[in-house]
Amino acid sequence: MALNPMDIYKLLPKTNCKKCGEATCMSFAFKLLNREKKLEDCKPLYEDKKYERQRKKLEEMLKPLEEATETGLIVDESLCTGCGNCVVVCPVHVEKDPKGAAIGNGPTIDDPILRVEDGVVRVVNMKACRRYGKNRILCVVCRENCPSDAIRFLEG
């Protein structure tokens, strides 16, 4: 299921108390999703008893954040059939590995982003992904071409 900042915001105190260092609860929700802030940074949520139910819901909701890689990629190996579509379509692979992944073969470079290992896709080198770091591009090509939903991103 996709996480969206609005759903997170709805469960926050919505008081804009600024204790987390953000101007508004909405901006805190965005930063939570980007993993620039942690839920614990919202002091009232933990100190005030009336927010307990909301806090538990949020903790449940934000669990996928821990599973996801730095780029927000979540791979469910149990759904993967190892078709390799993601490996071949990845624009970074096409650029770096024109004689391997770009023409349909397994990657011939040592540090591809994704690789099919033991019949399922594995993340090898997330740092090369276009979604990594500050100047990222929210590329979703691998997810778009995954027929089994084995690849997801936090934002959906």
Added chain:
Amino acid sequence: MICPGCSCLCDDVHIKEGKVFNACRRGEGIFSKYKENRAVARVDGREVDADTAIEKAVEILKDSKNPAIYGLDTTVVEAQKLAIDVAEKLNGYIDDNSSFCLGELVEAVLKGEVPTATLDDVRDNAYVLVYWGTNPYHSLSRHMSKYTYYPRGKKRPRGYDEDRFLVVVDVRKSETAVLAKKNAKFIRVDDDAELVDSFIKVIDGRAAKYAKEAGMVINEMKKADFNVIFGGLGLKYGLKDLNKFKEMVKKLNEVAKVYFIPAGFHGNMRGFNETLFERVGYVNRYSFRDGRSDEEFSFTELLKNEKIDTALIIGTDPVYSLPFEVSSKLGKIKTIVVDPRMSFTARIADVVIPSAVSGLEAGGTMVRSDGIRVKLEPLEEREVNDVYILSRIKEGL
């Protein structure tokens, strides 16, 4: 290494530090589990050595009046040739799974009734790719990523992004159909024959049920000099008459360049079809006694109608794959199983001869779905393989 898992025969699989790289889930299963559940030589349930089992098999075949040889789709061309020799010597029947799989489509290609191409040509040149009645996501996982839609080719440098057009024809929205998004069309059909008919009528300029869809695909085909149709089981079983389809491909070739390739099947099914075709002019279900091929000589029909008294089953598991009413008849006849695994059929067989896994423990040649011959690169060589067993049986007769 070559993966013998299906007729894609992927050539970029390798094993390093106990990990299998690049193979799909099915292929990986073969590499990582081939040592499990191995067959042991048996005669009437007693464990014996392989030589004794082979001698007993020869004895049974010699005494048999109506023997049939069945299977052979996962073994190498060299073994298939020997099996055909054995069938000829026995004056018996020979058949493989293609009689209920894509045999008819391979036959059309081998007879030159439809133009065909290789998958490497497809990667380099193809624009419109039609997957008709097949869901490669399940059956041939790497077909689209390695050979057809996704890779960049010489004349198609931008790959699926802009240089390809995907058409999926199916009765339901399969996983492959889900991928038909940009530059693509999913045609849901109730009856394949109606779509075939629509293509023919649209070319003739007449009205048809799927005129809009067919017209769109034909227009796309006209844009390039290389288009291809992949036909699967849905196409075979969806059509009662394959001649109409062949006529459609011919008609399409009047307005655009369209090739046909059977989508895919067992590792070396096409190898069997080609080997038998070279020898007798038919691709499967052949009777050496009658000198012809016929529906009634298919292994399932022979078994159902109790026409055979002995079956030599090589590298297939009919107890697992055929309907119970058919496979249960195996109990009434003598069965000899040649298999690397202790399959369900091996468990009920009179004689079990353990063999080697082709591609991993035995070398040889296999034929890819597009007819390219591929030399296997086994991890090790086992002495008792299909070629050894079948040549011993041939000599024994």
